Amino acid sequence: MIRLGLRLAVAGGREALVRLVAIAAAVAVGAGILLATLAGVNATNAQLTRYASLHPVATTGGDADPLWWSTRRDYFHGRQILRVDVAATGPDSPTPIGVPRTPGPGEYYASPALRSLLDAYPADQLADRYAGRDVGTVGPAALPSPDFLLVIVGGRPAEVAALPDARQLTDVAASGPALPDTVVDLILGVVAGGLLFPVLIFIGTATRLGAARREQRFAAMRLVGATPRQISAIAAIEATAAAAVGTALGFALFLAGRGALADIPFTGMPYFPADLSLRPLDALVVALGVPAGAALAAHVSLRRVQISPLGVTRRVTPRPPRGYRLIPLALGLAGLAFAVGRRPNTADGQTAVYLPTLLLVMTGLVVAGPWLTMVGARLMAARARRPGTLIAARRLADNPRAGFRAISGIMLALFVTSTATGVITTIVAERGPAPIGSVEAATLTTVLGEETTSVPGPLLAELRAIPGVRSTTVTRKLENPHYYASVVRCADIPPAYGRCAGGATVAEVPVDFIPFRSSASADRVWTPASVRVEDLAGLPVESIVVGTDGSAAARERARTVLEAAYPTFWVAPNVPGNFEADFANLLRGWRQLADVVIVVSLVLAGCSLAVAVVGGLQERKRPFSLLRLGGAPVGVLRRVVALETAVPMLAVAALATGMGLLAAHLFLKGQMHYALTPPGPSFYALVVAGLAACLGIIAATLPLLERVTGPETARSE
């Protein structure tokens, strides 16, 4: 049976061969994307694991001399530099990953990306932060990404031990998990929902190529005595053979495109090409799973038709979907709405609430899809005035499941990406870096970790001497039993940050004159403080605020001066948003990933729809060709095809995007108390471009319509 199936697949004439090649090509594209997705998840995990290894947990025990370790954050031009200070306490101290030896006092290793910056900028902007000798380059084993800015600075044990969050390590490889399992599950769920589902739909649909002709052949085989089981086996063998070839090509496609893929900063930074690799289990799952899935799809597709020795009959009108299909969607949305104002306190609790409800909404959309398609199609049929609209609407209303199947991928992908984009856009808007040219972006602040009541005069003079520095202000820390505040002499408040109320001499201010999640304002009036001016000098210094003209050079020079003056900082001098620069970068990376998911899923859906169009034409080529013989313009048939595909696709795209943004709003409201900031025009432009690409792919099938409905069809069928 296997040999017969293979022979029919390979040596069944030109048409069989064309079908085999088409299925293999479609599966190759699908498998390639599948492999890239799995490799992307692995690469992200490798990236995060290395990032976690730069924040190791304290370890004790064993014979090794401990290594002092402190990880701190520094900034340059809005990018984060991770600074690791290390000090060996003896000859057996472990060596940090990525360097040949532990740097000694006055030595440092820089990552290749940081080295480029050190070479490109004047020393007073960056290199002066790392006093001592540059002894080499940090290797990729320690770097999450080729672009990562990392410096490993050597010090004396006592110095490093005094740094914030210093810890002793006897094993540098011991670090916490890169990501909690629930987060990994969430990411996988999002990726699976957004990308894998359309890929699998596409692969499944591709195996249906030329099904009508194949089924006729099966009917002929039944006539000569083949059993339904044998027919099913032959169909599975054909599909499996094509899918196996396609999967092999998919592996080749993935390997060929891996380098280019690694350069795309999906997570805010590019991958090492070697990280974009497959685990044996991934490769095995794809290598075996795709052909097995194709065999299953072939089996399922044969269940939709009855192949008797006298020919192929389809169920005339499948049972219409029922209204209860809306229940999961309604429950999911109700769950999200319920969570507004009832946010659980723990991360696990939040995941437990939001993950199932989001998945329920996603599932609900897929379950409700056929019912919505049917209702929409019935409405369209009732209002149809043109024959093309009527035929298209009736076909969709007759079998809404089939009509929805090809576009279900779009629905999930757009729902997931709209939710992600809505959440990301809002978070970036609420918590992203200060806008360029704003007073906030020109304000550099360092909060002193050490207890001191004075700032050296030469330091302030040095800061003021930097071109572009407009003000330097020292705030003090006021600690009472009941509250804590930063206070400043009213006369010292630079005009750009506001003023005191009339008669006040000391004001309570934020450490950088910029209230949380607000902008600086010259019109702001600060609350008077209950401290006398003459007592200020006795209070500990809280922060030094440097106002600049906003130029990067002034900001980085001031930052370098402050770091040199206060080398035990925990967080480097920063402008608002620096803290979240990496987070914002990560979010932007996720948004890029969402963009890729949108385009890829829409293109895949276009391919699925194109295959469905071809299948639908094959099924109806005789009535359509006879209509044409009767004088029906080919434009009417084109309209049928376009409406059958484009209308549900566009309706689903609008619905999924709307539901995605609604889910994002409910999530943001419940989790962060933010209102949704709608995505910018670029998001909608991308969706429209993706849909246009999808329509273009469908349009590419239209010439086939003319060919298969020509007069020769009526003669030969």
Added chain:
Amino acid sequence: MDRDDQRPPGRVEADGAAMTVVVEARDVRFSFGNTPALRGATLAVEAGEILAVMGPSGSGKSTLLHCLAGILVPDSGEIRFGEARLDAMSETARSALRRRRFGFVFQFGQLVPELTAAENVALPLLLGGVRRAEALRRAHGWFGRLGLAGKEERRSGELSGGEAQRVALARALVARPEVLFADEPTGALDSLTGEQVMDLLVTAAREQGTTVVLVTHEPRVAAYADREVIVRDGRVNAPERIPS
């Protein structure tokens, strides 16, 4: 050949009276690649007559029908519809002509499976720009005449072969075409059902004054015609008028 006993009551024409030619083929040649199908076929169809085109399989009778209907353009020769030269028209013009002035019935599989029987019948009217309600009203009018009352909302898969063919017949005639081309209209039916369909076809055509070109290889079906011609090796034999 006297077929009076087999023909339904129909048009009675004055013997020898001059008839108007509606469709005409003059020395038509047509080949599928290197295989000639028509080798100089000549035929004239008169207004209101029912003409049977007979011949063995592969003789070229369907090709001749397709040429007469403007579906195929002959390699040489002329096809005339009234004064118009079909062979010189563009595909668009021929399509419009077929849509507006011709009707077609084929052997099987001509109904759009998604549409109800009534919608299938209304389809030519909708294609012609008739409003949907009016098109459906006119379509429904055919079901009683065809013995299909109550089956207006059925899909093609829910109709028997004979019922589907009667729906196809109604579809072909609903727009009151000038010429009805029927290619083996009973080829997929048993003899009794075939006779029912032919009765309806001939009756309806005569009521509307529609000319019918009927391709068949069955003498029983050809017997419904006023006249029959035989196509053999791509040529039409001398026309034979059947006495009324």
